[in-house]
Amino acid sequence: MTLIVDTTSENSASGHSESRADGNYGGGRPVAPTVSDLLAELVAEGLLSEPDSTRARLLTCAAGLFEQKGFARTTVRDIAAGVGILSGSIFHHFSSKEEILRCAMEEVTLHARALMAAAVAASDTPREQLRACIRCELEAIHGEAVPGFSILVLEWRSLSSESQARVLRLRDSYEEIWRKVFAALDGPLDDPALSRRLIQGAIAHTHNWFKPEGRALSLEKLSDRILAVFAPA
Amino acid sequence: MTLIVDTTSENSASGHSESRADGNYGGGRPVAPTVSDLLAELVAEGLLSEPDSTRARLLTCAAGLFEQKGFARTTVRDIAAGVGILSGSIFHHFSSKEEILRCAMEEVTLHARALMAAAVAASDTPREQLRACIRCELEAIHGEAVPGFSILVLEWRSLSSESQARVLRLRDSYEEIWRKVFAALDGPLDDPALSRRLIQGAIAHTHNWFKPEGRALSLEKLSDRILAVFAPA
DNA sequence: GAAGCTACCAAGCACGTGCTTGGTTCGCAA
DNA sequence: TTGCGAACCAAGCACGTGCTTGGTAGCTTC
Numbered sequence: 001m002t003l004i005v006d007t008t009s010e011n012s013a014s015g016h017s018e019s020r021a022d023g024n025y026g027g028g029r030p031v032a033p034t035v036s037d038l039l040a041e042l043v044a045e046g047l048l049s050e051p052d053s054t055r056a057r058l059l060t061c062a063a064g065l066f067e068q069k070g071f072a073r074t075t076v077r078d079i080a081a082g083v084g085i086l087s088g089s090i091f092h093h094f095s096s097k098e099e100i101l102r103c104a105m106e107e108v109t110l111h112a113r114a115l116m117a118a119a120v121a122a123s124d125t126p127r128e129q130l131r132a133c134i135r136c137e138l139e140a141i142h143g144e145a146v147p148g149f150s151i152l153v154l155e156w157r158s159l160s161s162e163s164q165a166r167v168l169r170l171r172d173s174y175e176e177i178w179r180k181v182f183a184a185l186d187g188p189l190d191d192p193a194l195s196r197r198l199i200q201g202a203i204a205h206t207h208n209w210f211k212p213e214g215r216a217l218s219l220e221k222l223s224d225r226i227l228a229v230f231a232p233a
Numbered sequence: 234m235t236l237i238v239d240t241t242s243e244n245s246a247s248g249h250s251e252s253r254a255d256g257n258y259g260g261g262r263p264v265a266p267t268v269s270d271l272l273a274e275l276v277a278e279g280l281l282s283e284p285d286s287t288r289a290r291l292l293t294c295a296a297g298l299f300e301q302k303g304f305a306r307t308t309v310r311d312i313a314a315g316v317g318i319l320s321g322s323i324f325h326h327f328s329s330k331e332e333i334l335r336c337a338m339e340e341v342t343l344h345a346r347a348l349m350a351a352a353v354a355a356s357d358t359p360r361e362q363l364r365a366c367i368r369c370e371l372e373a374i375h376g377e378a379v380p381g382f383s384i385l386v387l388e389w390r391s392l393s394s395e396s397q398a399r400v401l402r403l404r405d406s407y408e409e410i411w412r413k414v415f416a417a418l419d420g421p422l423d424d425p426a427l428s429r430r431l432i433q434g435a436i437a438h439t440h441n442w443f444k445p446e447g448r449a450l451s452l453e454k455l456s457d458r459i460l461a462v463f464a465p466a
Numbered sequence: 467g468a469a470g471c472t473a474c475c476a477a478g479c480a481c482g483t484g485c486t487t488g489g490t491t492c493g494c495a496a
Numbered sequence: 497t498t499g500c501g502a503a504c505c506a507a508g509c510a511c512g513t514g515c516t517t518g519g520t521a522g523c524t525t526c
Contacts, residue, residue: 054473070390072305076514089474091515154390156441157303194450194458197442198435205434208389217427225427229462287503309484322504324485471524479516490505496498 038114048110055093056107057083063104063148071101071151071158102163105152106170112136112146113174120177126184130231133181135223137203142212142219153204185231199230271347281343288326289340290316296337296381304334304384304391335396338385339403345369345379346407353410359417363464366414368456370436375445375452386437418464432463 042048049056061082065074076097077087094100119132140149152171159167175196182192203226212219272281282289294315298307309330313320327333352365373382385404392400408429415425436459445452 070305072303075512077512085473086475087513088476088515088517092473097514157387191458195462197438198459198462201436201438201441202431202434205430205437208434209430225424226431229428229431232465308482310482318503319505320483321485321487321506325503330484467526469525472522473520474522475518475520477517480514482513483511484509486509487507488505489507491503493502494500496500 035114035118038117039111042110042114048107054083054085058090058093058100059104059107060147062100063108063151066101066104066151066155067148071155076100098158098160098163101151101155101158102167104148105155105159105167108146108149108152109167109170109174112140112149113170113177115140115145116174116177120181126181126186127227127231127233129181130185131223131227133178134199134203134226135219137200138206138219138223138226141203141207142210150204150207153207195230199226202226202229268347268351271350272344281340287316287318291323291326291333292337292340293380295333296341296384299334299337299384299388300381304388309333331391331393331396334384334388334391335400337381338388338392338400341379341382341385342400342403342407345373345382346403346410348373348378349407349410353414359414359419360460360464360466362414363418364456364460366411367432367436367459368453370433371439371452371456371459374436374440375443383437383440386440428463432459435459435462 039048043050049059058079062074062079065078065082069078075087076090079100080087080090090100094103116133116136119136120129123129123132136145140146152167156164178196179192182196185192206222210217210219210222276283282292291312295307295312298311298315302311308320309323310320312333313323323333327336349366349369352369353362356362356365369378373379385400389397411429412425415429418425439455443450443452443455
């Protein structure tokens, strides 16, 4: 089961214990790229910014600020100050504030997609794959895996319709993973598309109430609860 | 069941078929107030603006604009123009733009609460009551019953923390209805609070994808689907 | 070592925005 | 008639904001 990312990456001979993105275990066949490989490849393709570059730091900082204060209440001066440059210099890297938001959303999407693809590949049964998806999306929102992930939901309306369309194409490749998992899942889910939308809303809304630290309910348990609701054993 | 309400009618001796808000049927005991009565009472208490007053029109118009364009992208000039006055005149009614948002949220909450209370009272079994709640919240988002309801979700972050706290108190009285319904529901829902939060997210998210007009999936069917997921028969 | 490019600075412009201020109209009550 | 307050107008102030412009340090390349 290969997922989304077409991969020209030839070998992954590095051989550490990262989970691989096609679930191809056993047998002598070539293994799939790891998460690091996937991300590195995206960088090589120019889809993701070079890590530690000013551009990447701007996007990460901006995503964090947008998530925290909202797009409208975040100024380009805030973003610039966050990475230690002046506000005017931002426009050497981006042509407008909105482009910053769009690019941040795109990078965040690619990042989350890579993580989820790998997690799904590392799971055996369809139900475990669904659990992995839920877990990944929750982790993206609440963990440190994909900082700024929430802007995809929170600031969607701050994007022009053209930008929305662009991000949507990437977003669709993320949703494609969910679709395949649902398709493989036989059971009571007679309408996978609807289920996905309900799950998506339920998960996104956790942003408003779930506090991972010091709560009785862990992120792990929350995943299981959501799985139990949408795919009863 | 009539919904949108102006009503000077103090008692409901007119005897139409509005549902009543305490489920008190049979016997000769005093009947509960109708939706109209509930709203009229709120007006009398000063919690809701006098219908057709400039203040009420400003709030309705503002709620609509906030829902459509977002709080930050809506100007006080937009709102004023919507009701046919000049921007400066707004500040005779409200002390700040944020107060407009807060008041709009409060009125919307009270409105939705009245509708849901009546709908729950008109339902017999706990499961039917849950269905009514789901239906009401969906109707508030997509129908014309409570125009601007979505701002409660969409523009929550545009409110200062003090304003959030004020709205939250009202919001809690709305959630109280859900809580009671869940409490009466015996079954597989071992964690009602969690279930409510998941449902809330799922329903709120429909704002992003559900289009009532001309779709195969009606609002009625959507309610049933959500009920089936969260409270399997 | 000249040329050229990238990344950034320093300063500020243009404009939209929330809100203020002083004044006017009009209904209502004594 | 007079007084008064609610509702609104007309004009504009103050300021934050996105973005522009002209310039410079430093690195690379031939």
